[in-house]
Amino acid sequence: MPIHIEAEESEVADIVLLPGNPQRAKYMAENFLEDVELYNEYREMYGYTGKFNGIDVSIQTTGMGVPSISIILEELKMLGAETLIRVGTCGALTQDLDPADLIIAQSAATSGTTMNQLEEDLIIAPPADFELIHNLYQSALNLDMPVHVGEIVTSDYFYGKDDNYTEQLKKLSERGVLAAEMETAALYNIAAKYGLRAATVLTVSDHIFDQTRADKEKIQEGVDRMTDMVLDTVTTVFG
Ligand SMILES: O=P(O)(O)O[C@H]1O[C@H](CO)[C@@H](O)[C@H]1O
């Protein structure tokens, strides 16, 4: 049994959804899955397994940031997980995005974390699994949801350290990077290391440059949309 996910392999599904927030994991499990079992409570890294349209699906909390999600991903690999879909929130880097819009992350640049640096002169940027993001996009269109596809940045900072960080984000924004969050580069790198399938879907909770945050109801609307989209794709790809 791994150290931080106190579960047996048989308790975790092949398909795992990955919210950062434990309350989101609980909400998604209780409101979207049937026959739900809680398999992990340690450190409030809640993990649930249930069924959606007859398909076994787990929802595993990752915590915030690259170190936390990296522990969880390594342990999910030990527990036999094969398909990993992050369901997170993010800060938009452009006014073209509205609160509760959805983003499908094709790739993740990094700021502050060395996740994409394989060796001194070797930077990699593993992409999302194409079949997953293709189907996620189709699900969003079919369900008439506002969706954007592109690059994001995974940052070690939620609160910008200094002006230099804001300048970095502005440069990324000028190059078309849509939003910042704190885990996806770890997900895509660890998935590449083990040959797992991975994708990230985010809902916009903040606008970084004007420092505005959507109210809780709006963020919840985005979470509900995002979960509907992801479970529609799970049904199409694995049903
Ligand atoms: O809402 P979650 O999935 O936690 O994702 C985002 O929210 C947290 C910061 O508030 C970070 O984990 C960031 O990546």
Ligand SMILES: O=c1cc[nH]c(=O)[nH]1
């Ligand atoms: O990392 C994050 C997540 C949500 N909102 C932000 O501004 N940053």
